Amino acid sequence: MLKSRFDQLPEEQAKRAIKLYNVLKTNQAKEEDISLLESYARRPNEELSKIVGDLETVMKIADNMKQKYGRGGKEQIAVNTELVNEVKNMLKEQLTRVTNLEVVK
């Protein structure tokens, strides 16, 4: 369910939020009661609250991810230096071996 709510790209969500924010701002500036009622009837306020709520959920997920993969996180992977050194030494020896090969010119 959460996935379907956040399927939109962040930029699209941002654009939508800004649009709603502008609708609210414009309508609040209007003096006619009827227009205000009309615009609130379309419930941009609730929608904005919902978006803010959604954003907080996204932040929580992102924070968890940061902790999981970040420095000291349980999914953090350090490069296996032992393997790196082993391979580097193998390549070095191999290069010497190939260079010393008797070849057909």
Add this chain to the structure above:
Amino acid sequence: MILDKLQETNTVIQTALNYKDNAASIKEYESQLTNLKNVSTLLNNRLELVEELVKRKIAEPFIPESTQKTIQEAICQCGEKTEELKLDAAAVAALKSASELVKTLTDTAWKNAADQRYSKAIDMLQISVFLLPSPKESKELAEALNDARTQPPASISGIDKIEEKLRRAEKLIDQLNVSDDPEIVSFLEKVKERQATINDLSPKILDWLKNNHLSGRFKLSFAAYA
């Protein structure tokens, strides 16, 4: 407030994604490193085999200079990318392909060398199997040497094994004192094909049979031919 929240969320998402990407790229790097180790081990075995074939004078040097250069470049590329933690599948594939090239060249060199090296022993074992002290062993040796002509050894111990069989075969053949004499060889070939006649029993052949106590190992079958 909304814009602040959006900005904050974006920053947190971006940082989290970066961490995740790093973890994924380290995983990929290590996976390629393991592949490289396997490819490299195989190439090392193949190079050892090349060195050994030349060292034992089983084959003349057969790796062209251009191939040597290709292998060197592939090794250097893998080394640089390993150093920079940027090892990718393409670099490993290039070394693998250089290793396959070494194998193809080694196989061809081996087949040519083995053909010359083992043919004589195989032929002698085949034509004189009935005269040798252990026909079963002689037959097995001939088969093993024949198989080796088409199946190059995968390691130095493979070369050792087949060379040991060659030595054993030569020892057995030596007991016949044939000394590569074409007349004796031709006689044995005819006997094997059941084509020998009384005319083939020349004084030289009779002497050879007597001197090596082989006269009793032959039976004459009389038949007249038109």
